Amino acid sequence: MERNALAITQRGEIIRLVGLGVAVLLEAGAVLSVVLRAAFLPLGGLYPPVISVAIFVLPAIVGLLTRRFEVAVLLAVLPFWTLAIVYLAIRQPVWNIDLYSLGILASRVAGFTFLLGALGTLGWFLRRVIRGTTISS
Numbered sequence: 001m002e003r004n005a006l007a008i009t010q011r012g013e014i015i016r017l018v019g020l021g022v023a024v025l026l027e028a029g030a031v032l033s034v035v036l037r038a039a040f041l042p043l044g045g046l047y048p049p050v051i052s053v054a055i056f057v058l059p060a061i062v063g064l065l066t067r068r069f070e071v072a073v074l075l076a077v078l079p080f081w082t083l084a085i086v087y088l089a090i091r092q093p094v095w096n097i098d099l100y101s102l103g104i105l106a107s108r109v110a111g112f113t114f115l116l117g118a119l120g121t122l123g124w125f126l127r128r129v130i131r132g133t134t135i136s137s
Helices: 002-036 044-065 069-090 099-136
Strands: none
Touching (some): 002 044, 002 069, 044 069, 069 099
């Protein structure tokens, strides 16, 4: 009996981790699509609303699937920061940017980072609320 319960728990943990990985990759694709202004799916006129909803929903799903607060915020922000670092390394060397432009870029990065981190935190709080209601009932 205990062995079956352990197998079910491990299977659920694997499903959660695979779902978390898929959600992070989908979020990375959505962020990449927005930053590069490229349509990766042939949805026609529906693509802008779909990608806008994905940018807001996917970090919350990432937060919902994580157990720890720090991991929720880190994984929600990680795709954007990775893209920003790669973009700066390849496309925009720092010595080509004046201080005024650097300040504008930093404020944009900070705003988007805060938004993604807040959405990951929201998903993590939602997980706590859902787990709290199912445990008490």
